[in-house]
Amino acid sequence: MESVKKLYESMFLIDSAEAARDWDGILDFIRKILTKAEAEIISMRKWDERPLAYPVGRCTRGTYILAYIRVNGQKVGDIERDVRLSERIMRALILRADHLTEEDMAKDTPAERTEKQRILPEVKPSAEGETSPNGHVAVTDEVVPAAAEAPEAVVEESGAPGDLQGT
Secondary structure (H helix, E strand, O other), X not given: OOOXXXXXXEEEEEEHHHHHHOHHHHHHHHHHHHHHOOOXXXXXXXXXXXXXXXXXXXXXXXXXXXXXXXXXXXXXHHHHHHHXXXXXXXXXXXXXXXXXXXXXXXXXXXXXXXXXXXXXXXXXXXXOOOEOOOOOEOOOOOOOOOOOOOOXXXXXXXXXXXXXXXX
């Protein structure tokens, strides 16, 4: 009797040095573990690289890999066992994710947001219609009140130039 596969969110923690050295090998290794458990991989991508709260072994930085999978709940224990026996994966967390929508799973990860910001930095030229050094034209929707609409302020001069006080 075949049981129903449910949606799970998996986070794998890898030593950042090893991830930088053999990224494709790490992904293949995780795929093998998941395939062995008959999991259907919906997506697998880098979540982010961060300093660890405490050293794990000799590692102080970790790379997190986020995977969404469909798998029989009884096979989750097999995945966790294979991760514990692995020398390439430091930690893993696997949670039920039936509440997530396709949109939730497609959201950019912190690593993807950083990459997009690196490729397409936000440009803010100084005045509307002015062209920035990279050819962008500034357009603003800012509404500035006319002088007659601005709140009135009473200003008194105290004798010294530039020494104004509002009352």
